[in-house]
Amino acid sequence: MKKFNLAVIASLLVLTVSPIMYSLNANAADKETVNTVATLRDHTPINVQKEPNAIPKVINKDIKQGRNYPMQPPVIPHTTRSYEVNKNNNKCMSCHSRHRTEKSQAPMVSVTHFMDRDGNFLAEVSPRRYFCNQCHVTQLDAEPLVENTFTDMHSLMKAKAKSKEH
């Protein structure tokens, strides 16, 4: 019986406290302090459907973009609309595979793509590196939604070397 009473008290407590917690959370969101995802909706009220933004165009200039760090997978400088990459075929490889690059003048998939996870080189692109768009993506002609403060190692070392000089 005592246990039952305790359970009732506990559930009552939860029932009374949770709305308070909820309103507290809601207040916090209003102050734009916690919920950063809300900025994607431009602070549209939760019960209102946001007017969608215009869809930006894919950059299709065929000009290589710089990499932000050495291991960054290079981004795709062209459109890839309806390029099939599946069990049957890989459209990317009709330009970027080893035996097609001479004709296409596209960069060849790097040798790391031929390695299995133990570092052995295979004759073909390794299955774990087959799906290009897992790492390589097209870029949109749009401003970043969130400011990026990433600084690469090179700039950090440069700054450090400069401070030592002084």
Added chain:
Amino acid sequence: MKNILIIGWKTLSKPSGYYSLGALVIGGFIAGIIFWGGFNTALEVTNTEAFCISCHEMENNVYEEMKTTIHFSNRSGVRATCPDCHVPHAWTDKIARKMQASKEVWGMIFGTIDTREKFLAHRRGLAENEWRRLKANDSLECRNCHNFDYMDFTEQSERASYQHSTALADGEKTCIDCHKGIAHQLPDMKGVEGW
């Protein structure tokens, strides 16, 4: 049966004993218009998308796949329907293609591709038929809309204008050599040149 044929032939081979020559000529002319018009109308009905996708094989496979492509939905709202790419526009070629297509009726009756699995199993062969046809007629159905003479290379991306002004311009390649799988999904492309 034999008697009926003999009577029919005797009637046809004898001069008309009752109708005037004028009635026969004018009547024949009008009947000709009706038959010829009817034939062409029926032919045109089989040349519509609604007719093509009245078979579930076409509606559930190739038509569904096409919906996601640029030949179905695009900025200018011009879209290609099945016969635009799969049936020649010139009359004689069209009749020849329609005769070939009677095989598709056969396939429909006997359920050659009546499930998705069967369709996928046949896809390479079906695709090769179309590639062969377009290769043989220098991508005629593409060129019915995409006329090389009016292509503005400056409006194309660098890669596109390079390929079109070299390989396509000197006839080394035709549209279908590079633009495979633009309106439907591709089969297993093992061994296909360029893949």
